[in-house]
Amino acid sequence: MGACHTRANVPPRPLRLATSAAVQKDAARPSPVALIAKKRDGHEHTSAEVHALVAAIMDGSLADYQTTAWLMAAFLRGLGEREMVALTDAMLASGDTLKLGSVDAPKVDKHSTGGVGDKISICLGPLVAACGAAVPMIAGRGLGHTGGTLDKLESIPGYDVHLDARKFERVVREAGVSIIGQTARLAPADKRIYALRDVTGTVACIPLIVASILSKKLAEGIDALVLDVKVGRGAFMPDRASAEQLARSLVRVGKRSGKRVTALLTDMDAPIGRTIGNALEVREAIDVLRGGGPADTRELTLLLGAEMLVMTRLAKNRGEARQKLERAMADGSGLERLARMVRLQGGDARYVLEPERLPKARHRIEVRAPRSGYVNDIDALGLADLAVAIGAGRKRAEDVVDPAVGIELCVTRGDALTVGAPLALLHVQSRKHEAAWVEAALSSFSIGARRNPVPPILIDRLR
Amino acid sequence: MGACHTRANVPPRPLRLATSAAVQKDAARPSPVALIAKKRDGHEHTSAEVHALVAAIMDGSLADYQTTAWLMAAFLRGLGEREMVALTDAMLASGDTLKLGSVDAPKVDKHSTGGVGDKISICLGPLVAACGAAVPMIAGRGLGHTGGTLDKLESIPGYDVHLDARKFERVVREAGVSIIGQTARLAPADKRIYALRDVTGTVACIPLIVASILSKKLAEGIDALVLDVKVGRGAFMPDRASAEQLARSLVRVGKRSGKRVTALLTDMDAPIGRTIGNALEVREAIDVLRGGGPADTRELTLLLGAEMLVMTRLAKNRGEARQKLERAMADGSGLERLARMVRLQGGDARYVLEPERLPKARHRIEVRAPRSGYVNDIDALGLADLAVAIGAGRKRAEDVVDPAVGIELCVTRGDALTVGAPLALLHVQSRKHEAAWVEAALSSFSIGARRNPVPPILIDRLR
Numbered sequence: 001m002g003a004c005h006t007r008a009n010v011p012p013r014p015l016r017l018a019t020s021a022a023v024q025k026d027a028a029r030p031s032p033v034a035l036i037a038k039k040r041d042g043h044e045h046t047s048a049e050v051h052a053l054v055a056a057i058m059d060g061s062l063a064d065y066q067t068t069a070w071l072m073a074a075f076l077r078g079l080g081e082r083e084m085v086a087l088t089d090a091m092l093a094s095g096d097t098l099k100l101g102s103v104d105a106p107k108v109d110k111h112s113t114g115g116v117g118d119k120i121s122i123c124l125g126p127l128v129a130a131c132g133a134a135v136p137m138i139a140g141r142g143l144g145h146t147g148g149t150l151d152k153l154e155s156i157p158g159y160d161v162h163l164d165a166r167k168f169e170r171v172v173r174e175a176g177v178s179i180i181g182q183t184a185r186l187a188p189a190d191k192r193i194y195a196l197r198d199v200t201g202t203v204a205c206i207p208l209i210v211a212s213i214l215s216k217k218l219a220e221g222i223d224a225l226v227l228d229v230k231v232g233r234g235a236f237m238p239d240r241a242s243a244e245q246l247a248r249s250l251v252r253v254g255k256r257s258g259k260r261v262t263a264l265l266t267d268m269d270a271p272i273g274r275t276i277g278n279a280l281e282v283r284e285a286i287d288v289l290r291g292g293g294p295a296d297t298r299e300l301t302l303l304l305g306a307e308m309l310v311m312t313r314l315a316k317n318r319g320e321a322r323q324k325l326e327r328a329m330a331d332g333s334g335l336e337r338l339a340r341m342v343r344l345q346g347g348d349a350r351y352v353l354e355p356e357r358l359p360k361a362r363h364r365i366e367v368r369a370p371r372s373g374y375v376n377d378i379d380a381l382g383l384a385d386l387a388v389a390i391g392a393g394r395k396r397a398e399d400v401v402d403p404a405v406g407i408e409l410c411v412t413r414g415d416a417l418t419v420g421a422p423l424a425l426l427h428v429q430s431r432k433h434e435a436a437w438v439e440a441a442l443s444s445f446s447i448g449a450r451r452n453p454v455p456p457i458l459i460d461r462l463r
Numbered sequence: 464m465g466a467c468h469t470r471a472n473v474p475p476r477p478l479r480l481a482t483s484a485a486v487q488k489d490a491a492r493p494s495p496v497a498l499i500a501k502k503r504d505g506h507e508h509t510s511a512e513v514h515a516l517v518a519a520i521m522d523g524s525l526a527d528y529q530t531t532a533w534l535m536a537a538f539l540r541g542l543g544e545r546e547m548v549a550l551t552d553a554m555l556a557s558g559d560t561l562k563l564g565s566v567d568a569p570k571v572d573k574h575s576t577g578g579v580g581d582k583i584s585i586c587l588g589p590l591v592a593a594c595g596a597a598v599p600m601i602a603g604r605g606l607g608h609t610g611g612t613l614d615k616l617e618s619i620p621g622y623d624v625h626l627d628a629r630k631f632e633r634v635v636r637e638a639g640v641s642i643i644g645q646t647a648r649l650a651p652a653d654k655r656i657y658a659l660r661d662v663t664g665t666v667a668c669i670p671l672i673v674a675s676i677l678s679k680k681l682a683e684g685i686d687a688l689v690l691d692v693k694v695g696r697g698a699f700m701p702d703r704a705s706a707e708q709l710a711r712s713l714v715r716v717g718k719r720s721g722k723r724v725t726a727l728l729t730d731m732d733a734p735i736g737r738t739i740g741n742a743l744e745v746r747e748a749i750d751v752l753r754g755g756g757p758a759d760t761r762e763l764t765l766l767l768g769a770e771m772l773v774m775t776r777l778a779k780n781r782g783e784a785r786q787k788l789e790r791a792m793a794d795g796s797g798l799e800r801l802a803r804m805v806r807l808q809g810g811d812a813r814y815v816l817e818p819e820r821l822p823k824a825r826h827r828i829e830v831r832a833p834r835s836g837y838v839n840d841i842d843a844l845g846l847a848d849l850a851v852a853i854g855a856g857r858k859r860a861e862d863v864v865d866p867a868v869g870i871e872l873c874v875t876r877g878d879a880l881t882v883g884a885p886l887a888l889l890h891v892q893s894r895k896h897e898a899a900w901v902e903a904a905l906s907s908f909s910i911g912a913r914r915n916p917v918p919p920i921l922i923d924r925l926r
Contacts (some may be wrong), residue, residue, distance in 0.1 A: 037664035040538065064528040070664035072535035075503065200532035203499035 008431035013106040032062050047086035051146040054090035054189050054349050062204035064196060071193070073204040079207035084253045087207070091215035094189035098136065098165055098221040105134035106312035109223040110304050111217055113246070114146035116380040117236035118389075121149045121179060122285035123293075124308075129176025131305075131321075132314045135217045136172045137179045137219045138186065140391050142226050142401065145234065145384035146218050147281070151179050155358055155403035156277035159347030175341040186219040206242070210249045224260035224311035226304050227251070232269035232457055240265070240459070247462050260311045263309025264303060265459040270378040270413055273297035276428060277406010279353040279358040289335040294412065297353065300457055302326070305459075359404035359426035365434055367441040369417045374451040376413065382444035383407055386437060404428060407441070414454040417447060471838070486634045495525050502662035510549035517553035517652050527659060534656070534665040542670035547716045548671070550621060554678035557652035560600060561628055561684040566636050568597035569775035571687040574680055576709070577609035579697035579850075580734035581842040584612045584642060585748035586756075587764050587771075588802035592639025593791040594784075596779045599635045599825060601649065602641045604664065605856045605864065608697065611743070613644050618742035618821055618866035622810030626698050638804040649682040653699035664923055669705070670839040672713045677720065685721035686772035690765050692713070694922055695732035697843025703728070703922070710925050723774045727766060728922040733841040733876055736760035740855040740869010742821040749818045752798040763920055765789070770924075822888035828897055830904040832880045837874065838912040845907035849900060853891050868892060870904070877917040 030038070038045060045053070052069065056062035061455065062070075079087065096122045100107060108128065112118055125135040144147035146246040150161045159182040163171065172177035182191065188210050195265075197438055217225055229247040234342040237243045247263035254261035275284045287293035288301055306321035315321035328334040339349040351357045387393050410422040417423075424441055428434075493501070498516055501508060508516070516533065519525035525533075563570060571591065575581055588598040602624075605611035623692035624644040626634065627657045628666065636642035645654065660666045680688055685829050692710040693699065700706045710726035736757040750756035751764055769784035778784035791797040801810040814820045850856050854865040864879045873885040880886075887904055891897075 032665050034660060036535075040535065040664050063662070064526075065531040066663055067661055068528040069535040069665065071532040072499075072532040073539065073664075076536065076539045196528055199496060199526070200529055201496050201503050201536075203533065227518065 001313060032066050033054060036066060036070045036073060039077055040069055041108060042077045044080045045083050045086070046353065047089075050083055050086035051090045051093075051361035054087070054094060056193060058094055058189055059348045067193070068196050068200045068202070070445065071077055071197060071208070074208060074319045075205040081249070081252055081256070084207050084210050084249060085256045087211035088182065088218065088253055088257060089212045091187050091189040091193070091211055092218050092359045095219060096185045096188050097164065097219050098169070098186075098336050100134070100136060100172060100221045102169060103134045103136075105132060105223070106177065106314065107134045107220070107222045107311045108226070108308045109135055109137050110219060110228060110308065111213055111218055112228040113230050113236045113243075115230045115268045115272055116145060116147065117273050117276045117281065118147060118151075118230075119152055119273065119275070119285045120228070120297070120301055120304065122152060122282060123288040123297070124305055125179060126178040126289060126341065127174075127301065127325050127328045127334035128305050128308050129337045130333040131309055131324045131436050133176065133308060133312050135177040136168065136222065137177065138180050138182050138216055138220055140182070141397075143397060144395070145381055145393070146236065147276070147278070147384075147393060149179060151401050151403075152281050152285075153179060153347075155282050156347045156351045158341055159342055160345050163345065171341060171344045173342055176337055177341050177393060178345065179341070180345075182216060187215040190215045204237075206246050206249055209246060210253050213250065218257055218259065221334040222259065224308065225254060225262075226311065227261065227263040228300075228304055228306040229263050229265050229267035231265050232323045232380065233269055233383060234271065235268035243310065244460065244462075245248040251462050260312060261463075262307045262463040263461070264307065266300060266303075267455050267457050268380060269455070271380045271383055271409065272300060274409045274412070275406060276383055278389045278401060279360070280406040280408055281356045283358055286335065286338070286352060287337060289329060289354075291329045296412070296457055297360070298329075301418040303458055309350075317398045360401075361404040361406075362392070362429050363427075363431055365421055365431065365438060366419070367424040367426065367438050369393055369419055369421045369423050369445075369447060371447060373416075373447040373449050374417045375411045375417060375423075375445060376448040376452040377411060377445075377446035378409065378411075379444040382440065386426075386440045386444070389440070390426060390437060402429065414451060442453060468835075477844065486577055493816055495519060495529050497811045499529060499533045499536060500791045502540055502596065505540045507543050508546050510545060510550070510926070511551075513546055513549035514556075515554045517550070517557060517698050520655060520758070521557055521652055525813050530656070530778060531598065531659050531665070532665045534663060534671070537670040537671060538665045542835075544712070544715055547673050547712060548719045549669045549681060550674035551677045551681065551716055551720060554650050554652040554656070554674055555681050558650050558682060559628065559648045561632070561649075562696055563597070563632050563635060563684045564598045566599075566634060568595060568639065569777065570597045570599055570683070571689070571771045571775045572598055572600050572680060572770065573689045573691060574676055575691040576693050576699045576706075578693045579608060579847040580730045580736050580739045580744060581610060581693075581769065582612075582615060582736065582738070582744035582748040582760070583691070583764055585745060585801070586639040586751040586760070586797065587768055588642060589638075589752060590764065590788050590791045590797035591696065591768050591771050592800045593796040594772055594787045596639065596771060596775050598640040599631065599636050599685065601645050601683055602642050603645070604860075606860060607858070608844055609699065610741070610847075610856060612642060614864050615741045615881065616642060616805075617707045618745050619805055619810045622805055623808050626808065633835065634804060634807045638807055639800055640803070640804050641808065643808075645679060650678040651910065653678045655814055667700075669709050669712055672709060673716050676713065681720055681722065685722065685807060688717060688725075689770040690726035691725065691763075691767055692726050692728050693731035694717050694728050695730055695843065697719055697734065697847060698731035707923065707925075714925050719759070724926075725770045725774060726925040728768065728925070729763060729766075729841060730870060730918050732918070734843045734846055734872065735763060737875070738861065738869060739846055739850045741864060741866040742823075743869040743890065746818045746821055751813060752792060752801060753795070754792045758853060759875070759920055761792075766921055767768045773893055782886060824865075824867040824869075825876070825892050826890075828889040828891060828893055828894065828901060829885055830887040830889065830901050832882055832884045832886050832908075833905060833911060834910060836879075836910040836912050837882045838874045838878045838880060838886075838908035839911040839915040841849070841874075841876060842907040842909075845903065848904045849889075849907070852896075852903070853900060865892065877914060879914070
């Protein structure tokens with residue numbers, strides 16, 4: 001309970017309005033205003049009410065200005081688990097659910113809450129496919145400091161992220177993995193609600209995030225889902241408590257929707273791997289599929305992939321799963337799956353097998369260590385902002401990204417440095433703002449006289 | 464501080480989003496989303512921000528769906544006194560302020576938060592005018608259980624509530640009082656914001672109510688204002704704490720806007736006087752202006768009028784003020800002012816001087832006491848709902864009211880009754896639902912074996 005109050009000293013307390021019996025009788029079929037007021041006053045909606053709300057949003061009987069009032073009330077009052085389940089179901093039911101009837105393999109996907117240098121989907125999907133799973137993945141575009149898997153894959157000439165359901169199913173069947181963008185037919189209610197959240201300060205709300213993520217992922221027709229919930233400066237939610245709360249809600253609501261769900265909380269203080277920027281990240285993912293790549297990119301891929309294989313019973317335990325995944329790296333079967341997916345989606349698979357073909361920026365600016373010491377910290381958010389500034393990301397949804405530009409790290413946390421040693425290469429198309437860019441890059445590195453311990457990638461595992 | 468939370472067990476706590484330095488730099492000129500987020504997180508807006516918000520609402524750069532998100536955040540987070548002052552000023556500044564330059568008399572008005580049987584404006588305005596004040600009153604229409612002064616005055620054939628500023632000033636100058644409806648040029652921001660509050664469950668919010676009331680009243684160009692804040696079943700806010708909080712906020716914000724402001728908290732458990740319904744209430748107001756009328760209607764008129772005369776220094780103290788007002792009742796000068804106002808606004812003044820001309824309903828249904836005893840309670844809300852049911856009020860803004868119908872009480876609280884004695888007369892146009900109406904009327908009277916003390920009209924006086 002609780003309601004409007006002047007801030008000074010009055011605790012949330014209901015400000016009752018006189019309501020006549022005649023008005024109360026109408027409450028049997030609640031009006032839009034009654035539904036908004038119910039959430040405003042901190043009450044829990046029935047599942048039927050949540051479905052009615054989403055239906056009213058989609059048929060226009062709830063105006064946008066009423067939807068946003070409800071969203072703000074939900075933001076500030078919260079939604080309970082039953083409401084999250086109902087909201088997920090209702091948003092899922094607003095569109096199609098892929099059946100993938102011709103795909104025999106167990107269907108599993110991964111969702112990351114978004115990070116800096118997060119190219120994991122590009123190596124993970126093909127690897128898991130090579131181990132026997134089917135990965136029907138709907139991915140997103142980058143915005144702000146968070147990169148997007150679709151932008152990265154579009155570094156490969158011809159790669160088409162817009163497949164219809166039939167074509168998507170074919171690629172999943174034949175390559176074991178397909179990565180495409182959200183279509184208008186999958187969870188359209190999420191699309192509509194998200195657009196309103198984006199312009200009303202109601203994005204950062206765990207229950208709404210949960211329903212948004214799960215409605216889209218469940219529309220893929222999957223059996224199991226692993227969630228990579230990022231924690232740290234470069235993450236959507238910087239603090240562990242919020243991230244953990246999000247992860248727990250995702251797991252609980254996903255399970256109540258009948259799916260096998262696991263969440264990993266992983267470190268996102270420093271960028272993942274050595275690259276930030278679209279073509280650079282594809283190349284790093286290919287390196288992992290060739291059995292190489294940075295240790296942390298590789299490890300995160302193995303951690304997530306192991307969960308996926310265990311949940312789909314393609315491996316008895318995580319140890320066996322890791323062995324299978326490592327084999328798929330070593331024998332090139334993962335790389336072959338990526339090439340197959342790219343080819344089936346209209347892309348030029350030579351770019352996968354000969355990644356030196358990927359677009360290259362005109363200039364490389366070296367950023368060198370101003371003093372000797374140990375790399376104790378690399379600020380993912382600072383470098384992400386720099387990546388946006390040089391054209392690798394978007395400030396606004398309508399911005400165009402340049403696939404060639406980005407940041408290549410020459411060091412990782414824990415490395416010892418001598419003065420003048422290379423810290424990073426900025427892949428840029430112009431040197432116009434070179435000094436400012438170098439300064440921004442330098443300020444993202446913290447170099448100390450003593451070596452700090454490097455935090456582990458995996459913070460926690462929630463089932 | 465505080466933000467989104469799942470309800471279960473998490474206290475309001477900020478859910479921080481990673482924000483890059485680039486984004487923070489933009490905060491110098493806050494975006495609409497930044498303003499919404501600021502209120503969402505419980506921070507206080509600067510006055511400049513509040514003015515920017517209202518300007519953005521009026522020029523359309525803040526979309527309705529953003530305005531309503533902000534309104535819900537303001538509802539749940541509250542507004543501080545400085546924000547209320549700024550919101551009042553900004554809404555006032557969105558339109559014209561009447562100058563009334565040709566009116567020499569001190570300008571004073573009364574605002575009631577709305578009650579049942581509240582015809583006070585119709586006798587109070589003319590009486591106070593007869594005592595030397597000018598009363599430029601913008602009044603409203605009835606909705607739900609609350610009656611509206613405009614509807615009541617329109618029982619008088621020809622009475623025009625739509626005057627332009629020039630004509631309004633002329634009536635105030637020549638009659639000392641004019642009662643009209645809100646025009647599109649006075650506080651248009653309030654009109655726009657109120658329309659959005661009405662459909663998003665954000666009406667019952669004290670800071671928003673304060674700014675709404677005061678912006679309209681200050682647009683009248685008044686020097687002083689008395690507020691009749693109703694408490695009880697028939698009031699907008701049934702509980703004393705909320706009503707008192709509203710009254711205090713109104714007085715504080717009104718004073719910070721440079722006006723003399725007093726608020727009376729008055730009882731609204733039982734209807735005011737003996738009538739509910741438009742023509743019936745005009746008749747009762749005329750009775751008061753003729754020196755008669757029910758004791759409580761008369762007393763409430765004197766209480767409010769005395770504050771108005773003291774604030775405008777037309778009386779040294781409340782005692783002297785009451786004497787002046789009583790004289791204006793006894794000598795007919797108040798009645799003459801009402802007749803003058805009606806005439807100047809196009810109405811037929813014979814209806815004021817010969818109120819038996821006022822529209823009459825076809826039937827009168829007697830409601831009789833089912834047992835003997837004392838009238839211990841009369842439920843204002845129950846009777847107001849009945850009045851709406853028989854056509855005297857509106858369920859929806861687009862409903863038409865019938866001026867002739869209504870409820871006439873034959874008793875007041877504290878009266879002794881014998882079985883079968885008349886309790887009320889229902890003035891109706893048809894007997895179709897007679898049994899249900901009588902039952903509804905009866906259930907609004909509480910008759911006991913012992914006489915309960917009758918609560919005083921005046922609960923508290925706040926300056």
